[in-house]
Structures are given as C-alpha cells and as structure tokens.
Amino acid sequence: MARRREGSCRPGRSAALGVALALLTAGSSTGTPALDPFDVVVLDAGHGGYDDGATGPRGTREKDVVLDVARELARELRARGITVVMTRSEDVFVPLEERTHIANDARGDLFVSIHANAAADGRIHGTETFFLSLDASDDAARRLAERENRAFGEAAAAQPIAADPLVAILGDLIATEHLSASQEFAGLAEERLGRRDSTSSRGVKQAPFVVLAGVQMPASLVEIGFITNRRDERTLAAGAGRRSIIEALVEAIGVYRGRHDVRRGIRSSPARGAP
Numbered sequence: 001m002a003r004r005r006e007g008s009c010r011p012g013r014s015a016a017l018g019v020a021l022a023l024l025t026a027g028s029s030t031g032t033p034a035l036d037p038f039d040v041v042v043l044d045a046g047h048g049g050y051d052d053g054a055t056g057p058r059g060t061r062e063k064d065v066v067l068d069v070a071r072e073l074a075r076e077l078r079a080r081g082i083t084v085v086m087t088r089s090e091d092v093f094v095p096l097e098e099r100t101h102i103a104n105d106a107r108g109d110l111f112v113s114i115h116a117n118a119a120a121d122g123r124i125h126g127t128e129t130f131f132l133s134l135d136a137s138d139d140a141a142r143r144l145a146e147r148e149n150r151a152f153g154e155a156a157a158a159q160p161i162a163a164d165p166l167v168a169i170l171g172d173l174i175a176t177e178h179l180s181a182s183q184e185f186a187g188l189a190e191e192r193l194g195r196r197d198s199t200s201s202r203g204v205k206q207a208p209f210v211v212l213a214g215v216q217m218p219a220s221l222v223e224i225g226f227i228t229n230r231r232d233e234r235t236l237a238a239g240a241g242r243r244s245i246i247e248a249l250v251e252a253i254g255v256y257r258g259r260h261d262v263r264r265g266i267r268s269s270p271a272r273g274a275p
C-alpha cells in the first residue's frame with residue numbers, strides 16, 4: 001500500500017513538518033500574561049460519522065463510547081465552573097483541521113482527546129495516556145498513532161519521523177512549555193485512572209498523534225481502555241466502570257487546574273472537584 005505518491009506534495013514530509021512546526025509554535029508562546037486563570041477545556045471525542053474507530057467483540061463502537069464519555073465529562077466539568085468546548089457533540093466526522101481550529105479558537109487551557117484502544121490480542125486491557133512526540137515510545141505506540149492518524153487520511157497516517165534533517169533541526173528547537181505541561185497532565189490522568197484497580201494503567205507514553213500537533217495548548221490523548229478486551233468493553237459501554245473513568249479524568253483536570261492557577265499566582269477558588 002503506497003502511502004506516498006510521486007508528484008503529490010510529499011504528504012509524509014509535510015505531516016512531519018506540520019508536527020514539528022506545531023511543536024515549535026506551541027513552545028514559543030512563553031511569556032503568557034499572569035492572571036489568566038484556567039477556565040477552558042477542549043474535549044475531543046475521536047472518530048464519528050462514517051468513521052467508527054475500533055469495534056469491540058460485542059459490537060461496541062469506539063466513536064459512540066468516546067462521545068458519550070466526552071459528553072458526561074463535559075457535564076461534570078461545567079458543574080465545576082469550567083467552560084468546555086467540544087470538537088464534536090454528535091455522531092459526525094470532524095476533519096483534523098476543524099478540530100484544531102475549534103480548539104485554538106477557544107483558546108483552551110487544556111486539550112483532551114478521548115479514544116478507545118484496540119489490539120489483536122483480546123487479553124490486552126487498560127488505559128494509556130499520550131502526549132506528543134515526533135518519536136513514539138515503542139512500536140505499539142507508533143502503530144497506535146498510525147491507526148488513529150489514519151482517520152484523518154493517508155497523509156496524516158504517514159509517520160512524521162525525524163529522519164528528515166529539517167524536522168530534526170526544528171525538533172531541536174522545540175521549547176518545552178506546552179510539552180512539559182502536556183506530560184504533567186498525562187501523568188495526572190494516568191495516575192488517577194490507575195487508582196481504579198492495580199492492573200488498569202499501562203502508563204504515560206509518547207507518540208506522533210496529528211490531532212495533538214496543531215493545538216496551541218497543553219494536550220493529551222487518553223485511550224480509556226481496550227475496546228477489544230471483553231472486560232474493558234463492558235466498562236466502557238456504561239455503568240459504574242465508565243463512571244470511574246470520568247471521575248478519574250475530572251480529578252486529574254481539577255488537580256491540573258489548581259496547579260496551573262497556583263503557577264500563575266492566581267488564588268484558586270476551592271474547586272469542588274479538586275481533592
């Protein structure tokens with residue numbers, strides 16, 4: 001399967017440059033004014049419309065699960081005084097550029113993309129939280145980013161690997177403000193998700209997800225479970241299991257919000273969600 005066509009605009013390289021430039025742009029916006037409290041979260045439910053995402057053994061579709069979780073999470077966050085902007089709030093496919101545009105237009109303080117994982121081995125289960133990197137943590141992370149990126153077309157799926165000298169140079173110039181904040185949130189999310197039971201967290205990882213590349217704010221992608229694992233599928237489909245995922249994310253966002261406001265010298269009001 002040829003991912004690159006002669007005479008086209010070298011999609012692999014342009015995707016790579018896109019990621020590198022986005023990282024650079026994101027990192028260059030230091031010097032943020034003080035007294036800018038954390039108030040906007042952008043929730044990005046993956047897939048939608050003709051794009052089902054992954055499907056579980058009982059037929060549960062990723063696009064439905066992640067939309068329901070995003071909606072419930074939005075309700076919880078709004079109840080805590082946080083403005084929530086959703087890249088999609090119904091069963092429609094939203095292209096990559098539009099997701100990025102919605103997020104940046106909202107001037108979000110945090111971007112959380114919600115997905116469900118899939119594996120050929122039905123025994124694999126648990127959550128993984130990602131932040132952006134040109135290089136994947138491991139082969140599984142690379143393949144996952146490839147699969148998730150493919151939703152946005154073959155050009156996005158072509159791996160942005162830093163083999164290109166220009167990308168490597170840009171990579172060296174990447175400032176780390178948003179990256180370290182993204183890593184911080186990913187750590188909080190995964191830690192809270194892991195508290196649900198001792199086997200539920202697979203850790204924080206890095207991979208070149210294109211949906212994280214264009215947003216000019218700290219950004220993480222949460223794989224809230226393996227839809228291909230029967231137990232995870234049940235958890236994701238409804239009920240107390242799903243509730244525990246949402247509560248974990250609400251807590252992580254609450255803690256992140258508190259730290260953000262303390263860093264900016266803003267006395268955080270005692271958020272109901274923050275522990």
Ligand SMILES: [Zn+2]
Nearest residue numbers: 046053115116
């Ligand atoms: Zn997905």
